[in-house]
Amino acid sequence: MAAYELHYWPGLQGRGEFVRLALEEAGAPYRDIALDDGVGGDTGIDDPAIITPAFALPVLRHGKRVIGQTAAILLYLGDRHGLAPRSEAGRLWTHQLQLTIADVVTEAHDAHHPIGSGLYYEDQKPEAKRRAADFCAERVPKFLQWFEAVLERNPKGAAHLVGARVTYAETSLFQLVAGLRYAFPKASERALRKTPKVAALAEAVAGRPRIAAYLASERRIPFNEQGIFRHYPELDL
Amino acid sequence: MAAYELHYWPGLQGRGEFVRLALEEAGAPYRDIALDDGVGGDTGIDDPAIITPAFALPVLRHGKRVIGQTAAILLYLGDRHGLAPRSEAGRLWTHQLQLTIADVVTEAHDAHHPIGSGLYYEDQKPEAKRRAADFCAERVPKFLQWFEAVLERNPKGAAHLVGARVTYAETSLFQLVAGLRYAFPKASERALRKTPKVAALAEAVAGRPRIAAYLASERRIPFNEQGIFRHYPELDL
Numbered sequence: 001m002a003a004y005e006l007h008y009w010p011g012l013q014g015r016g017e018f019v020r021l022a023l024e025e026a027g028a029p030y031r032d033i034a035l036d037d038g039v040g041g042d043t044g045i046d047d048p049a050i051i052t053p054a055f056a057l058p059v060l061r062h063g064k065r066v067i068g069q070t071a072a073i074l075l076y077l078g079d080r081h082g083l084a085p086r087s088e089a090g091r092l093w094t095h096q097l098q099l100t101i102a103d104v105v106t107e108a109h110d111a112h113h114p115i116g117s118g119l120y121y122e123d124q125k126p127e128a129k130r131r132a133a134d135f136c137a138e139r140v141p142k143f144l145q146w147f148e149a150v151l152e153r154n155p156k157g158a159a160h161l162v163g164a165r166v167t168y169a170e171t172s173l174f175q176l177v178a179g180l181r182y183a184f185p186k187a188s189e190r191a192l193r194k195t196p197k198v199a200a201l202a203e204a205v206a207g208r209p210r211i212a213a214y215l216a217s218e219r220r221i222p223f224n225e226q227g228i229f230r231h232y233p234e235l236d237l
Numbered sequence: 238m239a240a241y242e243l244h245y246w247p248g249l250q251g252r253g254e255f256v257r258l259a260l261e262e263a264g265a266p267y268r269d270i271a272l273d274d275g276v277g278g279d280t281g282i283d284d285p286a287i288i289t290p291a292f293a294l295p296v297l298r299h300g301k302r303v304i305g306q307t308a309a310i311l312l313y314l315g316d317r318h319g320l321a322p323r324s325e326a327g328r329l330w331t332h333q334l335q336l337t338i339a340d341v342v343t344e345a346h347d348a349h350h351p352i353g354s355g356l357y358y359e360d361q362k363p364e365a366k367r368r369a370a371d372f373c374a375e376r377v378p379k380f381l382q383w384f385e386a387v388l389e390r391n392p393k394g395a396a397h398l399v400g401a402r403v404t405y406a407e408t409s410l411f412q413l414v415a416g417l418r419y420a421f422p423k424a425s426e427r428a429l430r431k432t433p434k435v436a437a438l439a440e441a442v443a444g445r446p447r448i449a450a451y452l453a454s455e456r457r458i459p460f461n462e463q464g465i466f467r468h469y470p471e472l473d474l
Contacts, residue, residue, distance in 0.1 A: 055383045096305055115351060116372075
């Protein structure tokens with residue numbers, strides 16, 4: 001089958017990064033349309049011949065398949081590249097972890113855009129400050145403590161979220177921790193001090209050979225203030 | 238295997254309703270813990286023996302399985318009750334539709350709680366008014382038009398989202414439309430006039446024998462201002 005095509009906005013990690021990390025860990029060849037072309041990708045909505053258009057980017061194209069929604073893309077890749085268990089229970093649990101990570105990601109975005117993604121940050125700064133205060137004080141610790149509990153309860157040991165192998169939920173948790181550290185350095189370090197197993201897992205993922213090579217490459221777009229995780233010091237509460 | 242147990246908050250439809258509708262359409266016996274007991278359900282986080290605790294409700298328990306995240310629960314039920322195609326592509330597409338519905342649901346919630354779910358609506362009314370204006374003017378039409386395009390492109394006809402049969406994505410789209418109509422009657426009617434296939438599908442789902450019986454029963458909790466879809470007239474913009 002053809003190589004994967006990842007369609008995403010240019011110049012930012014965004015939700016596309018969760019797909020990139022899974023593809024990199026899998027060692028799967030892919031074409032990063034935004035990087036290659038310098039233009040945003042394509043959801044398929046403008047082409048009536050595509051019967052499964054996506055609502056939004058990222059989109060993964062693979063042969064005739066057009067798949068949207070980050071978690072659905074990862075479900076697809078997980079099966080193909082051993083990035084999730086084969087058992088139904090393990091596969092669903094991995095997906096449940098990913099969906100919870102996706103919830104934190106949405107909240108991290110809304111911390112700087114609580115009123116609407118169509119408006120500039122500058123037009124919603126007071127609201128962002130209120131929302132970020134709640135996110136930093138309540139939500140980040142609660143989410144990270146839940147992941148810590150998941151690691152503590154894994155019968156195969158706290159080095160992994162699911163069983164004894166890396167899954168796409170782990171490359172995603174790495175990205176979540178990296179993003180929180182970039183955007184909210186004080187708040188996230190405060191929370192991570194109480195969730196050492198989460199911090200250790202993020203470090204272990206960063207040290208995996210393919211992930212380390214990717215992070216050191218030019219393919220890894222640096223965090224910036226166009227992405228989901230934005231460092232506005234006034235929001236790090 | 239044991240009957241299903243749905244754990245959810247008492248007295249509101251919330252995200253639990255998407256699970257209830259799938260179970261009702263399937264004719265699957267289930268115990269609704271909140272309804273039966275008058276107390277909220279249980280994520281499993283307080284019981285260290287549960288190795289797959291959920292971050293939040295709803296939770297479906299089935300024998301030894303403890304499953305969280307609405308979309309993951311529906312993925313599980315879809316396979317078991319023929320509420321999604323058996324083919325990998327159809328199954329994933331159904332899930333992608335559900336994940337997009339979940340995104341609208343989160344935005345519908347945030348329209349009245351843009352600053353934080355831990356705060357009262359009364360403490361974020363000005364912010365809610367700004368966010369709801371964006372939600373009603375931009376987001377609701379965009380989402381409904383996307384579902385309209387999906388229906389128009391279905392090679393099996395516009396009566397269904399996926400293939401020629403009902404799926405959990407359809408019971409969920411019914412609930413989304415019902416919720417939007419309750420919470421934002423003016424804005425949603427305005428959008429639905431331009432998306433007649435979405436409106437027709439919602440009506441068709443409501444008329445399915447098991448769904449109609451459920452909606453007429455006492456098991457259906459009325460919409461109210463504790464749920465996700467809240468009717469605050471000042472937000473119907």
